[in-house]
Amino acid sequence: xxxxxxxxxxxSVPEGENLVLNCSFTDSAIYNLQWFxxxxxxGLTSLLLIQSSQREQTSGRLNASLDKSxxxxxxxxxxxxxxxxxxxxxxxxxxxxxxYFGTGTSLTVIP
Amino acid sequence: SAVISQKPSRDICQRxxxxxxxxQVDSQVTMMxxxxxxxxxxxxxxxxxNQGSEATYESGFVIDKFPISRPNLTFSTLTVSNMSPEDSxxxxxxxxxxxxxxxxxxPGTRLTVT
Numbered sequence: 001x002x003x004x005x006x007x008x009x010x011x012s013v014p015e016g017e018n019l020v021l022n023c024s025f026t027d028s029a030i031y032n033l034q035w036f037x038x039x040x041x042x043g044l045t046s047l048l049l050i051q052s053s054q055r056e057q058t059s060g061r062l063n064a065s066l067d068k069s070x071x072x073x074x075x076x077x078x079x080x081x082x083x084x085x086x087x088x089x090x091x092x093x094x095x096x097x098x099x100y101f102g103t104g105t106s107l108t109v110i111p
Numbered sequence: 112s113a114v115i116s117q118k119p120s121r122d123i124c125q126r127x128x129x130x131x132x133x134x135q136v137d138s139q140v141t142m143m144x145x146x147x148x149x150x151x152x153x154x155x156x157x158x159x160x161n162q163g164s165e166a167t168y169e170s171g172f173v174i175d176k177f178p179i180s181r182p183n184l185t186f187s188t189l190t191v192s193n194m195s196p197e198d199s200x201x202x203x204x205x206x207x208x209x210x211x212x213x214x215x216x217x218p219g220t221r222l223t224v225t
Contacts, residue, residue, distance in 0.1 A: 031212065034213060041201065043203055043218040046216075089153065097207070
């Protein structure tokens with residue numbers, strides 16, 4: 001069974017800092033990996049989708065990378081802002097359209 | 112990307128009662144998915160709702176507890192029956208696009224059972 005781990009569970013940084021969130025998965029046979037943002041008590045907002053054949057995807061200040069062979073993905077956030085404070089989740093898609101979610105990293109950006 | 116809405120956004124319910132959550136999508140989709148997110152936990156898939164057929168439930172979830180309706184290609188409901196405090200969670204409706212194969216979520220329904 002696929003296990004998805006996100007470290008750290010919580011992160012606090014001052015505004016303006018660049019930061020990296022990590023996502024690890026045990027089975028490298030994935031179709032894609034998706035990063036989400038979740039505000040407290042709310043649903044998930046899709047940030048970036050990386051197909052298994054891709055190495056990275058960029059959207060604005062966000063850059064996500066994928067290293068399938070090592071079972072890792074990172075989400076890089078440049079010039080962090082207080083509005084970036086949220087929980088960030090990664091999810092991997094496997095055969096049979098099964099999705100496995102990480103437990104998330106709770107990010108706080110301090111003004 | 113599709114726009115997904117859910118009603119209610121939150122509710123506080125008494126033990127033993129039932130709550131029906133509605134999910135509306137602004138485009139037709141074959142499959143809709145219902146997830147549960149318990150406090151401090153990640154998402155767990157409850158069931159897949161296909162239009163015109165019975166929902167497919169994941170291990171640990173049963174139809175008597177979580178009946179699902181899917182009357183058309185843009186709408187689904189999830190009922191949480193005979194609620195207990197352990198059912199306090201965020202319930203999320205989701206769809207998946209085909210190309211690329213990507214997930215989208217509704218805003219969630221925050222349920223508290225007292």
